[in-house]
Amino acid sequence: MRLPFPRSGADHGRPATPHTGPARGASSPLHRFNAAAPAAARNMLLACCGSRRWAHRLAVHRPYPDTDALLAAADEAGYDMTHADLTEALTAESAYHPPTDGPGALAATTALRAGHAAYADRFGHAFIVHLDDFRPEERLDQALAGIRARLTNDADEERAVAAEELRQLARARLARLLTAPRAGATRP
Numbered sequence: 306m307r308l309p310f311p312r313s314g315a316d317h318g319r320p321a322t323p324h325t326g327p328a329r330g331a332s333s334p335l336h337r338f339n340a341a342a343p344a345a346a347r348n349m350l351l352a353c354c355g356s357r358r359w360a361h362r363l364a365v366h367r368p369y370p371d372t373d374a375l376l377a378a379a380d381e382a383g384y385d386m387t388h389a390d391l392t393e394a395l396t397a398e399s400a401y402h403p404p405t406d407g408p409g410a411l412a413a414t415t416a417l418r419a420g421h422a423a424y425a426d427r428f429g430h431a432f433i434v435h436l437d438d439f440r441p442e443e444r445l446d447q448a449l450a451g452i453r454a455r456l457t458n459d460a461d462e463e464r465a466v467a468a469e470e471l472r473q474l475a476r477a478r479l480a481r482l483l484t485a486p487r488a489g490a491t492r493p
Contacts, residue, residue, distance in 0.1 A: 334483045335375070339368035349482060354475035355397020356390040359383065372483050379479050383472035391468055395430035398471070401448050413445050420452035427456060428463055435473035 338346060343364055350360035362382045369375040386394065400421045402414075424432040434451045436444045455463055 334485055335369065335372055338375075338483065350479070351397075353379075353478035353482060354383070354394050354471065356386060356394040358390050359386060359394065359475070372480070375483070376476055376479060379476055380472060383468075383475060386468065391464070391471070392430075394471055394475075395433070395467060398431045398433050400425075400431045401434065401436070401444075410445065413449055417445065417449050417452065420449065420456070424452055424456060428460065428467075430467070433467060433470050433474060435470050435477060437473075437477050 338349060341349065346364040346367065347357075347360045350363050351357070354360065359379075359382045363375070363378055366378060369378065401417070421432050432448075432452050432455070434448055436447055439447050455466060458466060
């Protein structure tokens, strides 16, 4: 099912005008995103997902009436990524490097780094996984378990899993961008 994109005035030959929707102040992160220059908006989006086509698609369909509309558009753009878009986005990702404190963290981190190397050698890109649903102290173990399990996937199956993980990561990063006091994302 395709979700309709909100159309900006630019789609009809008029300049786009920022719209923040009800209960949004002029300084809200969504308003700043909607009002940002096209290049600045694309850069914000590229911090969430490394596909230029994904970022361009979301940037040109501004303004978004609310965060849910933007997140829905991000999901749709994620599902519509071509093989080349996904390759570009996965190439832009870097390996997860968890904190190395606590008992056993050094051994687990060493195992995770070895897993990352094996994964990159097998699939040609960094292992990515969405870990926001786990407590910080569980993330290292979850990443290690995930990489071990996914190393058994064939290339097509893993590409589908990586695409879904990327979509979830992009959505979470975008949500953080829109809740930050100032619009400017950093990757977790």
